Amino acid sequence: MQASPVRDLAVGLFVLVGLAAIAYLSLQVGGLSYKGPGGLRLIASFDQIGGLRTRAPVVIAGVKVGRVTSIQLDPDLRARVTLDLDASLDLDVETSAAIRTSGLLGDQFVSLEPGGEDLMLQSGDEIAITESALSLEGLIGRFIHNADLGDEEE
Amino acid sequence: MSGGGTEQIRVELDDVHLDFDGRRVFRGLSCGFPSGRISVVLGGSGAGKSTLLRMVGGLQRPDRGRVCVAGQEVARLSERELFAARQRIGMLFQGGALLDSMTIFDNIALPLREHAKLSEGAIAEAVERRLVDVGLPDTAQLLPRQLSGGMRRRAALARALVRDPEIVLCDEPFSGLDPVNVRRIEALLVEVNRRLGLTLIVTSHHLASSLRMADRLVFLVDGHAVSGAAAEILESRDPRVVEFLEAEGDARAGQAEARSANPGGPA
Amino acid sequence: MRSQPIEAVGLRVVGLLGQLGAFARFVAAIGRAVVVRPYRFARLVAEVFDIGVRSLAIICASGGVVGAVLALQGYYMLVRFGAEDALGTMVGLILVLELGPVLTALLTTGRAASAMAAEIASMVTTEQLDGLRMMSVDPIDFVVAPKAVAMVLVMPMLSALFIVCGIAGGYLVGVELLGLDGGSYLTSLEQSIDFADDVAQSLLKALVFGALAGFIATYRGYTAEPTAAGVSAATTGTVVVASVSVLMANYVITALWRAYGPPGGV
Numbered sequence: 001m002q003a004s005p006v007r008d009l010a011v012g013l014f015v016l017v018g019l020a021a022i023a024y025l026s027l028q029v030g031g032l033s034y035k036g037p038g039g040l041r042l043i044a045s046f047d048q049i050g051g052l053r054t055r056a057p058v059v060i061a062g063v064k065v066g067r068v069t070s071i072q073l074d075p076d077l078r079a080r081v082t083l084d085l086d087a088s089l090d091l092d093v094e095t096s097a098a099i100r101t102s103g104l105l106g107d108q109f110v111s112l113e114p115g116g117e118d119l120m121l122q123s124g125d126e127i128a129i130t131e132s133a134l135s136l137e138g139l140i141g142r143f144i145h146n147a148d149l150g151d152e153e154e
Numbered sequence: 155m156s157g158g159g160t161e162q163i164r165v166e167l168d169d170v171h172l173d174f175d176g177r178r179v180f181r182g183l184s185c186g187f188p189s190g191r192i193s194v195v196l197g198g199s200g201a202g203k204s205t206l207l208r209m210v211g212g213l214q215r216p217d218r219g220r221v222c223v224a225g226q227e228v229a230r231l232s233e234r235e236l237f238a239a240r241q242r243i244g245m246l247f248q249g250g251a252l253l254d255s256m257t258i259f260d261n262i263a264l265p266l267r268e269h270a271k272l273s274e275g276a277i278a279e280a281v282e283r284r285l286v287d288v289g290l291p292d293t294a295q296l297l298p299r300q301l302s303g304g305m306r307r308r309a310a311l312a313r314a315l316v317r318d319p320e321i322v323l324c325d326e327p328f329s330g331l332d333p334v335n336v337r338r339i340e341a342l343l344v345e346v347n348r349r350l351g352l353t354l355i356v357t358s359h360h361l362a363s364s365l366r367m368a369d370r371l372v373f374l375v376d377g378h379a380v381s382g383a384a385a386e387i388l389e390s391r392d393p394r395v396v397e398f399l400e401a402e403g404d405a406r407a408g409q410a411e412a413r414s415a416n417p418g419g420p421a
Numbered sequence: 422m423r424s425q426p427i428e429a430v431g432l433r434v435v436g437l438l439g440q441l442g443a444f445a446r447f448v449a450a451i452g453r454a455v456v457v458r459p460y461r462f463a464r465l466v467a468e469v470f471d472i473g474v475r476s477l478a479i480i481c482a483s484g485g486v487v488g489a490v491l492a493l494q495g496y497y498m499l500v501r502f503g504a505e506d507a508l509g510t511m512v513g514l515i516l517v518l519e520l521g522p523v524l525t526a527l528l529t530t531g532r533a534a535s536a537m538a539a540e541i542a543s544m545v546t547t548e549q550l551d552g553l554r555m556m557s558v559d560p561i562d563f564v565v566a567p568k569a570v571a572m573v574l575v576m577p578m579l580s581a582l583f584i585v586c587g588i589a590g591g592y593l594v595g596v597e598l599l600g601l602d603g604g605s606y607l608t609s610l611e612q613s614i615d616f617a618d619d620v621a622q623s624l625l626k627a628l629v630f631g632a633l634a635g636f637i638a639t640y641r642g643y644t645a646e647p648t649a650a651g652v653s654a655a656t657t658g659t660v661v662v663a664s665v666s667v668l669m670a671n672y673v674i675t676a677l678w679r680a681y682g683p684p685g686g687v
Contacts (some may be wrong), residue, residue: 007470014474018578021585025620029513029588029611057613079460107613213551237557244555251552253544265556268459313556 012087039066040085043126044110045095049079050133051148052099058110065089068110083110092117098131108133164189164321164353165210167379170219172205178377179205185372185379187355192347194364195357196385196398197374203357204248206374207323211245212236223321241269244314245326250306252298252313256287259294262313269317271354284312288342295411304335311339315346321353322346328360336363343367361399373398442577447640451569454562461567466596468571469661472533473579481586483528487520488512488587492594496601508601509610512591517614517623519671521584522576526576526630526667529572534638537568538659541642542652550643565643569635577624584623622678624662629674630667637663 015086058066066085074080081095094115101108112127121127163186170183179202187193208214209221212228223266226239235313252261262281266272272280285291288308290301298306307327314322324343328336340363347354358364364371365384372381375394381387387395462510495511541564544550550560553655596603614620645655 004467008466010474011466011470014469014477015578018473020576021581022577024585025517025581026616029517029614029620054554055618057612104602109629166529211555213554237554237559240555240557245552247548247552249547251548253549253552254547264558268556268558310552317556 001083003055028039039123040087040089040091040094040121041069041123042083042085042091042121043124044083044130045074045078045126046080046081046097046099046130046132047078048132048135049081049099049108050101050135051109052079052081052133053108056107056109058085060089060112065112087123091121093121093125094129095121095127096129096131097127099133101134162189163187164224165211165355166220166222167206167221168218168222170209170221170354172202172209172214172216172218174202174205180219181377182188183219183374183377183379183398185381187353187372188370189353190342190347190351191369192354192356192367192373193370193381194348195355195372195374196359196361196364196369197357197399199359201374202377203359203374204325207245207325207355207357210321211243212240213324241317242320244317244319244322246311246314246322246327248302248306248326248329250298250310252306252310254298257297258290258301258309260297262309262316264316265313280316281312284316285309287315287346288312289338294343304331304338307331307335308339308342311342319352324354324356326357328358328363336360428608443644444636444640448636448641450561451566451636451639454559454566455479455570457562459562461563463521464566464567465571468567469575469648472529472537472568472571473575474528476532476575476579477582478582479528479532480525480583482587484516484521485590486592487524488516488590488592489594491515491520491587492591492599495591496595496599497547505599505601506605507609507613508591509608510594510613512595513588513610513614515620516584516587516591517619518675521587521625522626522630523667523671524579525580525583525627526634527664529576530634530638530663530667534572534634534663535656535660537572537635538638538642538645539652539656541565541568541639542645542655544650545643545645545654546647548647555592561643565639569632569639572635572638573628573631576634577627580627580630604640618682622674626671629670633666633670634663637666 052068052071054068054071056068057064058068066083068081069084070082072080072082087093089113092115094117096113096115098111098113099108100111115129165187167186168184168347172180173221183202183206195206197203197370205214208408209216210223210228210233212223215229219229223239224242228236228239231239248374252258253264256264259278259281262284263277266277266280270277281294282291285294288311290305290312293301293309298309301309311324311327314324322343327343329338331339343354343356344367346352356364356367365388370381370385371384372379373387373392373395375398380392380394382390388399491512492508495508496505497506499507499511499529541550544560544564550564552555553560553563592603592606595601595606641655641659
């Protein structure tokens with residue numbers, strides 16, 4: 001085969017740019033970089049998780065610190081959610097977990113709020129204090145119910 | 155060097171039958187091609203001249219019958235065995251069949267690079283020598299489309315010869331060429347045959363040059379072959395041969411025979 | 422006489438199955454040529470140049486314009502719900518999941534796969550492949566495999582470039598033209614697109630489309646009738662069959678992905 005240095009260079013550059021585009025999509029856009037090794041695994045049980053999905057983000061004070069790795073139903077029929085978090089985080093045993101929604105109809109995520117204890121959570125521990133997802137239908141239902149009760153009291 | 159003695163048969167077809175696109179091409183074709191001689195296959199268009207060469211090269215399998223090349227039955231070989239068997243066959247295709255994305259040099263070097271364990275220097279030397287042989291010394295870096303039809307065919311001949319094959323198959327080497335190029339290629343074929351003792355099988359409907367160079371003639375008529383030493387078969391007055399010759403014009407044939415006394419000589 | 426239509430259908434089915442079998446054997450031969458020596462690295466580089474580098478301009482231009490129009494349409498749709506901050510999400514997801522791989526495959530089929538089929542078909546017509554065989558060189562190994570493999574390798578790269586250019590085009594329209602906040606465009610895009618769920622699906626699609634386009638183009642070229650009409654039939658056949666296969670495969674992959682999630686995923 002006839003050697004063609006210009007063409008070889010062009011192909012090399014093309015492959016480089018192509019791989020860079022794939023890497024940008026995977027790491028930056030896709031957030032593949034987040035999956036750090038040796039993460040802190042915590043478990044939180046909720047009565048109601050609403051539309052929470054696996055791989056949903058976990059945030060503290062609005063900053064993304066991890067993601068939901070699995071959702072299962074435990075024997076007493078509560079949702080058992082496993083979180084994979086940044087291992088460098090120091091979370092105390094009074095930390096609470098809540099399921100929130102970004103915007104009115106947006107995706108759901110887990111928000112953690114640290115407490116004030118000195119004892120820290122270890123990987124595999126369970127977060128004791130949890131707040132279930134607010135269900136819009138539930139809220140509206142309760143509002144109508146309350147309104148009805150109010151009417152009756154009158 | 156026509157006819158003569160007990161020649162060793164190098165390529166032999168025996169009772170070959172072949173249908174092609176629903177058309178009967180061969181029905182019981184049998185003929186042999188002697189070792190170290192030039193055999194010319196003549197026949198009208200559609201008589202199966204190219205198909206015959208393709209069968210010898212293993213590109214086309216007969217429906218029935220045997221095709222033997224150097225003692226091997228080609229039709230029975232697997233694709234991989236065929237690749238081994240073709241090492242000793244060179245083929246010149248009608249249009250040259252040079253790879254048009256590669257230079258003339260790379261085209262001719264290809265069989266060497268693929269199969270011979272030669273250094274690039276040795277390959278370059280072999281290619282240059284072949285290019286000089288075919289009279290195209292300064293074309294190595296050109297692409298096939300930059301050459302004329304006759305030059306392309308000569309380059310293709312250089313490629314067919316570069317591996318020093320024992321058998322060379324030439325499909326219509328003269329068609330569509332001007333008289334000067336016909337002479338050139340003809341002289342070249344005769345020369346390599348003399349010098350290297352190659353077995354040449356040439357298909358043609360160019361009667362004059364065929365008669366000049368042929369040791370042996372094979373006429374393809376109605377799916378059968380009529381073959382023999384060139385001189386004998388022309389004298390035999392076989393009606394099928396006569397018909398073909400008359401169509402081509404006896405005058406040119408006679409003229410050609412006279413010239414065949416001194417073939418060769420660089421054109 | 423009842424049996425005749427049934428017989429005809431039967432013959433069609435048998436013929437179709439035969440074609441499918443021949444295609445499968447062809448793909449297997451390419452696979453074998455890739456694995457077994459000799460390796461045609463230089464020829465692969467040449468093909469990547471032909472398919473990849475030469476397609477770069479149309480892929481980037483198309484990607485940019487498609488991203489721009491998505492942003493324009495999406496903005497007026499989202500602004501009705503007061504959700505224009507989700508523009509990045511919308512543009513990004515549509516590009517990554519659907520338009521990136523699919524449009525790249527269709528453009529590449531039109532530009533490169535058709536040319537590939539025509540080139541191989543004209544090599545059949547001018548006996549170049551037979552010439553290779555007579556030199557004891559396997560044309561599948563020497564001509565076909567580098568082309569098909571280059572197509573498979575190049576498609577994910579071109580698709581990723583299309584998406585990146587589309588995101589940039591959307592940014593230009595959404596942020597520079599319509600005055601959205603640049604940070605929120607990119608953040609909403611990055612937050613809602615997931616690697617395992619979305620980007621991996623996109624790359625898988627591009628790989629499958631590349632394989633479809635590459636194998637169909639080389640097969641149509643390789644099996645072309647050795648005439649001028651055969652060459653043109655191989656070319657148009659490639660565009661039609663490859664495009665339709667890409668669109669159908671796109672649905673199948675999407676449906677399977679939605680049903681079963683990413684392979685090996687949670």
